[in-house]
Amino acid sequence: MPDHSTNANARPQSASPQTLGLKAKATEEARKFVVLFLYLWVLFGVFVLNQGIVLREQGIGFTAQGFALVNALVLAKVMLLFEHFDPGRWLRRRPLIYPILYEAFLLTILFIAVHVLEKVIEGVIKGKTVAASLPTIGGGGLAGLLSAAVIMFVALVPFFGFRNLGLVLGADRLKALLFSSSSEPAGSGPA
Secondary structure (H helix, E strand, C coil), rough: CCCCCCCCCCCCCCHHHHHHHHHHCCCCCCHHHHHHHHHHHHHHHHHHHHHHHHHHHCCCCCHHHHHHHHHHHHHHHHHHHHHCCCCHHCCCCCCCCCHHHHHHHHHHHHHHHHHHHHHHHHHHHHHCCCHHHHCCCCCHHHHHHHHHHHHHHHHHHHHHHHHHHHHHHHHHHHHEEEHHCCCCCCCCCCC
């Protein structure tokens, strides 16, 4: 008769390759989400700091770092889905600047659309009309919307620059180039 007593700390003999694959994918997705969240949180945090400076110059006290945190959480998920669909893949054979600018442009539009949708849903839940729920972006009007869009686009270009460089060079090589203490990346010396 087999011994059914088990050690509480014992692990199963082997996990199925599918389970290991799902765990690895989940871990990688979580890591990507955290990186995207931190990037966006810093980005939005800087926007809020700038807004605070401008308002303090006008004698208005203002702190809304919660805005940066909440928007970073929401938009990091949007950005993760955006990366999953990889809309710039058709430009990969062109010079690297094309997918970088294209993806930054598309995500800028998507971020603005998600922000508007979020505010409309929030307003409707609070009993407002859709028109009354539309947010004023960048101070309102077309000029405000375009200003906010340009700022967001420029802020997203470095992210997509690093992302696309990582795709071309390989993530490990990009990390070595950015964080290596030597002046020459591995494999770039004279032959």
